[in-house]
Amino acid sequence: MSGNEKPKIATTSLCGCFGCHMSLLDIDLRILDLAEIVEFSRSPINDLKTIEDRAAVGLIEGGCANEENVEVLREFRRQCDVLVSVGDCAISGGIPALRNTIPLSECLDEAYRNGPSTVNESGDIPNDPEIPLLLNKVYPAHEVVKIDYHLPGCPPPADTLWTALVALLSGKPLDLPYKLLKYD
Amino acid sequence: MMETLGDLVRGTCDLVHRDRTRLLDVARIVQERLGCVPGSAMDLIASHLDVKRIDVESLVSFYSFLSKEPEGKVVIRLSDDVVDRMAGYDAVLAAFRDELGIGLGEKTPDGSISLTRTACIGMCDQAPSALANDTVLTDLTPQAARAIVRGLREHGDPKRLVNRLGDGQNAHPLVLSMVGNHIRRAGPILLSPGKRGRAVELTLSLHPAEVIRAIKAARLRGRGGAGFPAGMKWEFTRAAPGERKYIICNADEGEPGTFKDRVLLTEFPDRVFAGMTIAGYAIGAEEGILYLRAEYAYLVPYLEEVLAKRRVEGLLGDHIEGKFSMSFDIRIQLGAGAYVCGEETALISSMEGLRGDPKNRPPFPAQSGYLGYPTSVNNVETLCCVTRIAEIGVATFCQYGTEQSAGTKLLSISGDVTRPGVYEVPFGVTLREVLVMCGGEEAGAAQVGGPSGQLVGPEGFDRAITYEDLSTGGALVVFGRDRDLLAMMYGYMEFFEEESCGYCTPCRVGNELLKNGLLRVMEGRAEPDDLEQFRAIGKTMKATSRCGLGQTSWRPLVTALDAFPDLLAGKVVSDPDGFCRSFDLKAEVSQAEGIAGRKSEHAGRKGGDDGR
Known part of the structure; x- marks a missing residue:
């Protein structure tokens, strides 16, 4: 982070609900302060699809449920100096990981064939080459790549994200008050 | 006439006077007669004992010797x-x-x-x-x-x-077992002959407080592994208010590799029962219970006969040794296959007709134990020491051992040794001396104290068997130099994963994490960070599990890390890209590939990442 160049920050939502990104936006006007000190690289917020140069910080929302999630996460690992798992899905797999005790084929049958609200006369399960293949199970991010920090919460409060980001970018020790650490 | 299910269950429940705390006995008997405890029997048991059906179901599902589905004859x-x-x-x-x-x-x-x-x-x-x-x-x-x-x-x-028949009392007409005692070294205290009845007679001439004082003077500590001072435990139990008190002998010898209590019960049952009687006198209990693991059920008829004989001889029952105020009797409670029941509060749960779940402490059993009454739970070997202290005196007992570890210790030695069996050694003996005794000089490592103890490598062989150094409940498993130690530790982790009662998350999940982590190391899919993770998990388990199982079950893996750092470190590699080497994308999309009928575009596509 030397020179005049602002450090870059990249974010992504893998198998998550974008709630963690909503929480990030919830820092309200401080996003202007953030824009002062960082440059946003790949992120759903600006819709950039690639990390052009390396990024200083990568924020990961969501776990890995399909092959594309893995691909994206590995790309983030390659391109980011520091990778942070944000929220319960990235940290533990979260709600999507509830399917982990059920064989994949049964999950798909329930979703596309047998579910009480399903109307699917052909009985086909969507299968376009564009659709990433699902993994046998849903994985937390740190079981796929090395993760440097974890910020728990569903979602982590905006103040938690803000405090953590400021600490990371300023290189100061992170001091999160108890009320900002949420586990639900 | 065929006995109906209703008759069987009613008869069995009547046998225990419809006492709901005897649910385990009822379930055991039904299991023995029917080869299972079917749902229909559960309903009947629940109504006769006035418990909920789910209590019966829960109990049956907990113990490995009970089953809902019929087993073979x-x-x-x-x-x-x-x-x-x-x-x-x-x-x-x-x-x-x-x-x-x-x-x-x-x-x-x-x-x-x-x-x-x-x-x-x-x-x-x-x-x-x-x-x-x-x-x-x-x-x-x-x-x-x-x-x-x-x-x-x-x-x-x-x-x-x-x-064929085993040696000693294994050939007794009521035992008739092929089990061998393999007593390789009989020391002066536990495995030496004494005089039946003498210890109780001598003890009853003292005041109970004097008995406790003597046990404290002998510095007797619990032989099951934890090493709590026995005299202090008795003092607490005696002092605790309660209209009844209990002495329980813990013969749920389940620590893998331990078998010395089996030998004591086979060859010296009178010594065990005398110790219980003395304990009963000291703490003011009129009932003692021997909690015997189900695996030793073959000893029950023999032990019952020993008890019957003691009753006839006035060593049990009312007015023992002519002492008007002294009434004491002993019954045997059989377990049903659960390692965790060796933990004293789980053992008490089990005796109360519940699942063998450990209880929160405090209150300690000495304050509120079996059925809520003050209870002292002592190991078989501890109680044998009590009897011998009464017979030979405190001074003679303390001649052996060290300052903090008085007396002798029984070791159950097995594995890669030429003379496996039971050894009585004075505390303070070094591991190396013990290995020479048992023909294990060539050992590459020794598991001291069973899986919940520690793995010791050759550089630790000069350490001493004492509470203050190498503390052990008695198990010593010796591994030869060519043994795959990680496979051995993996076996222990499998054991703990299976035997965890599941109540505390750190234990239920931690054991599985450690087991799976070790497997990754063995398969070459782990990274250096994983090893640090093992220590962190172990620390959490130790601090946050409520019983000894979870507090110690991380030890096989973590003590192996300490004793053989290169063994594990040599099997872990960092990934240059920071990817987890244990994650196999190709394997992970296998089901989806089958369902979709197409191959993954990502798995194995990118050059240089060999399909991860």
Whole structure:
């Protein structure tokens, strides 16, 4: 982070609900302060699809449920100096990981064939080459790549994200008050 | 006339006077008679004992010797311990499977024989071993396994499988077992002869407070492993208010590799019962209970006879030794196959007719134990020490051992040694001296104190067997230099994962994480960070599990890390890209590829990342 160049920050939502990104936006006007000190690289917020140069910080929302999630996460690992798992899905797999005790084929049958609200006369399960293949199970991010920090919460409060980001970018020790650490 | 299910359950419940705290006994008897505790029986038991159906179901599902589904008339339980595996378990299992034509957990089509595996049955000095119902089968070979199956097919009677008798009281008409004592070294205290009745007689001439003072003066500490001062435990129990008090002898010897209590109960049952009687006198209890692990059920008729004889001789019952105020009797409570019940509060739960779940402490059993009454739970060996202290005196007892570890200790030695068996050694002896005694000089490592103890490498062989250094409940499993130590530790982690009662998350999840982590190391899929993670998990388990199981079950892995750092470090590699080497994308999309009928574009596509 030397020179005049602002450090870059990249974010992504893998198998998550974008709630963690909503929480990030919830820092309200401080996003202007953030824009002062960082440059946003790949992120759903600006819709950039690639990390052009390396990024200083990568924020990961969501776990890995399909092959594309893995691909994206590995790309983030390659391109980011520091990778942070944000929220319960990235940290533990979260709600999507509830399917982990059920064989994949049964999950798909329930979703596309047998579910009480399903109307699917052909009985086909969507299968376009564009659709990433699902993994046998849903994985937390740190079981796929090395993760440097974890910020728990569903979602982590905006103040938690803000405090953590400021600490990371300023290189100061992170001091999160108890009320900002949420586990639900 | 055929006995109906209703008759059986009613009769059984009447046998225990419809006492709901005897639910375990009721379930055991029904299991023995029907080969299972079916749902219909659960309903009847629940109504007779005035408990909820779910309490019965919960209990049956907890213990490995109870089942809801019918088992064969004869259940063969192969002891699947690390030592059994070292001694040829796999070949024996293969022979059983082949001869029976069934796999583990299955039953022959005619319903005559079930084959299953169980944790260490306390026969590591004669491994591989198995139980056929209550009958112990030792020193198994594939040939012996085939002969056993043929024998059972012919006559169906496990007792007739005993083709030789063990030494000492194993040949007693009420035991008739092929189990051997293998007493290799009889020391001056525990395995030396004494005079029956003498200890109780001498004790009753003292005031209970004097008895406690003597046990404290002898610096007697618990021999089960935890090492709590016995005299202090008794003092607390005596001082605690309660209209009744109990002394429980913990004979749920379940720590893999331990079998010394089995030998004490076989050769010196009077010594155990005298110790209980003395304890009862000291704390003011009128009832003692011997909690015997189900694997030792073959000793029950013999032990009952010893108790009956003591009653006739006035050593049990009312007015013992003519002392008007002294009434004391002992009953035997059988367990039903659960390692965690060796933990004293779980043992108490089990005796109360509950699942063998540990309880929160405080209150400690000394304040509120069995049925809520002040209770002292002591190990078999501790109580034998009590009897001997009464017989030989405090001074003689304290001649042996060290300042903080007085007396002698029984070791159950097994594994790669030429003379496996039971050794009585003075505390303070070094591990190296013990290894020389048992023919284990060539050892590459020793597991001291069982899986919940620690793995010690050659540089630790000069450490001493004491509470202050190498503390042990008695198990010593010796590994030769060419043993795959990680496979051994993995066996122990499998054991803990299975035996965790599941109540505390750190234990329920931690054991599985450690087991899976170790597997990754063994398969070369782990990274250096994983090793630090093992320590962190162990620390959490120790701090946040409520009983000894979770507080210690991380030890096989973490003590292996300490004793053999290179062994694990040599198997872990960092990934240059920071990817987890344990994550296999190709394998992870396998199901989806099958369902979609197309190959993944990502798995194996990118050059240089070899398909991860």
